Amino acid sequence: MADGLFSLRAVQASRGGRPVLLDLDLDIPEGMTAVRGPSGSGKSTLLRLLNRLADPDGGTVAYAGDDVRGLDPLDLRRRVCLVPQLPALVEGDVAHNVGLGPSLCGRDADVARCLELAGLGEEYAAREAGRLSVGEQQRVMLARALALEPEVLLLDEPTSALDEESRAGVERTLVELVRALDTSAVVVTHDRAQAERLAGSNVLELNGGRAA
Amino acid sequence: MSGVNVTLGELAAALALVAIAAAASLWRRADLEADLGIAVLRSFLQLTAVGYVIQAIFDSDSLWLVLALLVAMVGFGAFTARSRARAVPGALGPIVIALGTSAALTLGLVLALGVFDAEARYLVPVGGMVIGNAMTAAAVALNRLADEVSAERGRLEATLALGATARQAASGLVTRSLRSGLIPLIDQTKTTGIVAFPGVLVGSLVAGAEPVDAVRLQLILLWILLGSVALAALMATGLGYRGFFTDAHQLREPDGAPEG
DSSP states (O other), X not given: OTTOSEEEEEEEEEETTEEEEEEEEXXXXXXXXXXXXOTTSSHHHHHHHHXXXXXXXXXXXXXXXXXXXXXXXXXXXXXXXXXXXXXXXXXXXXXXXXXXXXXXXXXXXXXXXXXXXXXXXXXXXXXXXXXXXXXXXXHHHHHHHHTTOOSEEEEESTTTTSOHHHHHHHHHHHHHHHHHHTOEEEEEESOHHHHHHHHTTOEEEEETTEEO | OOTTOOOHHHHHHHXXXXXXXXXXXXXXXXXXXXXXXXXXXXXXXXXHHHHHHHHHHHXXXXXXXHHHHHHHHHHHHHHHHHHHTTTSTTOHHHHHHHHHHHHHHHHHHHHHTTSSOSOHHHHHHHHHHHHHHHHHHHHHHHHHHHHHHHHTHHHHHHHHTTTOOHHXXXXXXXXXXXXXXXXXXXXXXXXXXXXXXXXXXXHHHHTTOOHHHHHHHHHHHHHHHHHXXXXXXXXXXXXXXXXXXXXXXXXXXXXXXXXX
């Protein structure tokens, strides 16, 4: 993969009719990468292009050397799994939520292991998802993504809704996770310090729709 | 008044009741007198015109003319339902299919089972009733679907992000929307004869029909409506949800979406 994990060339994208990415050229390598930028810089839009939750208006997005438009979008989303900024669990217990992704394509999930990886005990499996704290729900969202055994995790401001203590815990979990699973992750954040804590020097800056 | 002969004088007398509504509006300063006047005038003109059209079709007894009238009703009903469900992208196609199929299947089944004869005097009023109720059910269900999609965007996109198809992601919303389209008629059917007397029963009794015959006719029509409305709501929501998604199972963004 000479071009890295993701390769974006001359990417233009808009949201609500407003241009948010302008001729963006970006290479995202394997491992943990942070994309940092202020609000409105196009970070969330960028993540949604990587697993084809949205398509760009122009330019190309390639994953492992393949233009994502040529890939099956459903398969791509299982391989490159997005954890959204806010928890969005479905009705039911935690086990149901964690097993949701695999069940959609007829697979089983190792719920206990996914919960453990996400920093939650096995006892959470039977708890009602809607009754958990926001921090716990965010960890269930992470476990739900892990259940698909993705090649890449896309994390959209994963701690924006959390207090300081929960945020530190989730950050530790993410760093350990990427090491333990030898997987890749792309984290977008507006927080420079967090970007460096998570990805060290592997931080890409986005500003005004372009790589800074 | 005897039988179904209604004189213009009797019709004019019924306007006294509209005067009560106008007086209530004046007293409470609701400013509805002009609307009431327009409503009365429009109902008189529209029903009188359609009365002559139906009379002409009955006189000709041409099934082609019946079919043309039913097609016109489906077209008009579809545009009306679409105007009430503007938030659903590309809703017109699903609504036309829902109303057309619902009317065709219902009337076809009614004829095949021998419930009514293939005559204009049965097909026109029953078809009109079927299409009118199907239109309302489709509009209500699609409106609810648009509200559900708007409220559940985050959850929908999070489910798509797990590799769900558009159909899988929208399944729960489609079911809830279908329910909202059907529940009014189911409730009406449950309470019929207790809370409200349906129009056909009242009309038949006033026209001099035997109560048992009037009730049987009303039951046939209520049950036909249940089937046709269920079909219409099922098809409108089952096809209509697709308008919110692209072929690549992406949720279309609403106008003016904020960017994070």
